[in-house]
Amino acid sequence: MGIFVEGSDVTERILAERDVRDREAQFRTFAEAMPNHVWTARTDGQLDWFNSRVYQYSGAQPGELDGEAWGAIVHPDDLAGAAARWSESVYTGAPYEAEFRVRRFDGTYRWHLVRAVALADAEGKIGRWLGTNTDIEDQRQTLQRLAESERRFRLSQNAAGIASLELDIASGTVIGSDFFWQLWGLSPRASEHISVLEAIVLPEDRNVRSTEETRQNGTASLKVDYRIRRPDSGEIRWLSRNIEFVHDADGRPVKMFGVVQDVTDRKEAEARQNMLTHELEHRIKNILAMVSAIAAQTLRNADLETAAATFSERLRALSNAHDILTRTRWTAAALGDVVRSAVSPLPAERIAISGPDVSLGPKMALSLALAINELGTNALKYGALSTETGRVTVSWTIEEDATMLWRWSEDGGPPVVPPKRRGFGRFLIERVLAADFHGKVGIEYLPKGVEVILTAPAPGEPAPNRLQ
Amino acid sequence: MPPNDHATTVLVVEDEALLLFSISDELTAQGFVVFEASNADDAVTLLTAHPEIEIVFTDIDMPGSMDGLKLLALVRERWPPVRVLVTSGKKRPTRDMLMDENWFLPKPYTTAGVVAAIQAAAQ
Numbered sequence: 001m002g003i004f005v006e007g008s009d010v011t012e013r014i015l016a017e018r019d020v021r022d023r024e025a026q027f028r029t030f031a032e033a034m035p036n037h038v039w040t041a042r043t044d045g046q047l048d049w050f051n052s053r054v055y056q057y058s059g060a061q062p063g064e065l066d067g068e069a070w071g072a073i074v075h076p077d078d079l080a081g082a083a084a085r086w087s088e089s090v091y092t093g094a095p096y097e098a099e100f101r102v103r104r105f106d107g108t109y110r111w112h113l114v115r116a117v118a119l120a121d122a123e124g125k126i127g128r129w130l131g132t133n134t135d136i137e138d139q140r141q142t143l144q145r146l147a148e149s150e151r152r153f154r155l156s157q158n159a160a161g162i163a164s165l166e167l168d169i170a171s172g173t174v175i176g177s178d179f180f181w182q183l184w185g186l187s188p189r190a191s192e193h194i195s196v197l198e199a200i201v202l203p204e205d206r207n208v209r210s211t212e213e214t215r216q217n218g219t220a221s222l223k224v225d226y227r228i229r230r231p232d233s234g235e236i237r238w239l240s241r242n243i244e245f246v247h248d249a250d251g252r253p254v255k256m257f258g259v260v261q262d263v264t265d266r267k268e269a270e271a272r273q274n275m276l277t278h279e280l281e282h283r284i285k286n287i288l289a290m291v292s293a294i295a296a297q298t299l300r301n302a303d304l305e306t307a308a309a310t311f312s313e314r315l316r317a318l319s320n321a322h323d324i325l326t327r328t329r330w331t332a333a334a335l336g337d338v339v340r341s342a343v344s345p346l347p348a349e350r351i352a353i354s355g356p357d358v359s360l361g362p363k364m365a366l367s368l369a370l371a372i373n374e375l376g377t378n379a380l381k382y383g384a385l386s387t388e389t390g391r392v393t394v395s396w397t398i399e400e401d402a403t404m405l406w407r408w409s410e411d412g413g414p415p416v417v418p419p420k421r422r423g424f425g426r427f428l429i430e431r432v433l434a435a436d437f438h439g440k441v442g443i444e445y446l447p448k449g450v451e452v453i454l455t456a457p458a459p460g461e462p463a464p465n466r467l468q
Numbered sequence: 469m470p471p472n473d474h475a476t477t478v479l480v481v482e483d484e485a486l487l488l489f490s491i492s493d494e495l496t497a498q499g500f501v502v503f504e505a506s507n508a509d510d511a512v513t514l515l516t517a518h519p520e521i522e523i524v525f526t527d528i529d530m531p532g533s534m535d536g537l538k539l540l541a542l543v544r545e546r547w548p549p550v551r552v553l554v555t556s557g558k559k560r561p562t563r564d565m566l567m568d569e570n571w572f573l574p575k576p577y578t579t580a581g582v583v584a585a586i587q588a589a590a591q
Binding site: 278282286288289290291293296297370428435436 | 484485486487488489490491493506529557558575576577578579580
């Protein structure tokens with residue numbers, strides 16, 4: 001019995017050992033067949049077996065990585081973390097997972113995902129650790145390239161002031177980039193229902209955007225500009241939106257992808273440009289009408305040769321005044337500049353100019369330039385400047401009651417003979433100049449020379465109503 | 469020709485004084501009685517004070533509370549018999565705003581052209 005028992009014990013042990021050997025052989029066959037690195041470790045954390053893939057990869061000889069020597073092929077920067085975590089798992093029995101770089105036979109390091117689990121026996125006692133290393137270098141590089149590409153895309157979008165959006169047509173959910181919410185004056189969020197955005201669009205522009213219907217049937221305009229009132233600042237801004245539809249297998253639109261840009265600056269520049277173009281058009285037409293009126297007046301009572309010369313002078317005076325106004329973008333002209341420019345064809349040494357700084361509006365500047373041209377031409381032909389010694393004084397003052405007195409005064413010319421008829425010069429001085437300055441003009445034919453006095457509210461003062 | 473009892477009374481509304489007085493003088497010379505205004509508000513004051521005004525010649529582009537188009541609409545409403553001839557360098561009134569298609573004169577115009585148009589309107 002005892003022998004039998006003894007014999008029976010031996011048989012069971014032999015069978016059990018064979019079973020272990022068989023399972024070990026099965027495991028190794030399986031582990032060798034795997035494309036991954038496979039290894040095992042004892043309960044104390046010392047590694048005791050690696051499949052041949054590990055040796056092929058690392059170039060190490062069997063046995064060289066046993067115990068803690070595996071650390072030799074782990075990247076120095078990753079080793080401490082990997083080892084600490086391994087110690088923790090060995091202590092707690094919790095599954096091990098870490099990513100670290102493992103050196104290949106040629107010295108290059110490749111990222112691996114390393115996992116290990118403790119194998120328990122029938123009684124639940126840990127008998128061994130089984131680990132695998134999976135090469136994730138390519139995956140990591142792809143993810144990194146994708147992240148870099150996304151970052152570049154985001155940076156370039158931000159630099160260009162472009163925000164991206166994605167709309168799920170069925171649910172009406174809008175997903176936007178961080179900048180997208182910023183453009184809409186909203187706090188950052190992952191998504192929002194389209195109705196929230198629609199409420200921000202100015203009512204008069206709501207129809208130019210997509211509607212529930214045009215989204216469902218895919219007919220919404222692909223490019224639209226519309227205005228919003230930003231909820232954060234109350235500011236009205238122009239947004240420009242470009243979209244594309246994505247369709248399902250049946251051709252039904254399911255999503256809208258697009259970009260949005262704040263184009264307020266461009267819109268304002270366009271509006272300014274349009275305004276300037278219209279303003280310029282208006283001025284040109286008015287100037288041509290004035291030239292036409294001057295021509296009609298000039299030609300009325302003169303022979304063609306005289307009329308042509310006079311007409312040229314008048315146009316030159318008009319043109320000089322325009323030059324001054326163009327320099328100030330048609331806002332204002334200094335009275336002194338207008339006078340100096342208008343008398344430039346006259347002998348400068350015989351003309352005295354004096355007066356304080358006064359700013360004239362475009363109409364005043366133009367009519368004063370034309371009036372001085374008439375006075376100067378007349379002085380050269382018949383007045384003070386037609387002699388060797390005659391002089392002209394142009395002066396202006398601002399009185400205490402905010403009245404401006406502007407004076408053209410000739411002296412030393414031949415005896416003055418008042419003209420028999422009213423020509424263009426008098427028309428211009430007595431009527432146009434007076435009207436444009438909202439004042440009155442007196443022309444005196446004094447024995448010493450012609451004197452013209454314009455009395456008007458100082459430019460810049462409120463103008464009185466002028467009715468005939 | 470001096471104005472007489474049968475002379476047509478015209479109101480010229482133009483903010484460019486040179487043009488206003490050129491047209492006004494020419495119309496006066498042709499025998500019209502002429503009132504001058506440099507903006508629409510002055511024009512309304514004159515129209516209110518002078519019911520004898522039969523024709524208004526107005527620019528569209530003018531400073532002030534009203535441009536020529538608003539003045540045109542106001543005259544149509546308050547003084548329906550008054551004929552309004554409008555001019556502009558850029559805007560053209562729509563056909564339904566004008567009583568007659570010919571009563572628009574694009575700028576730049578000649579003084580003679582304006583006088584001829586007003587003479588035609590006075591017929």
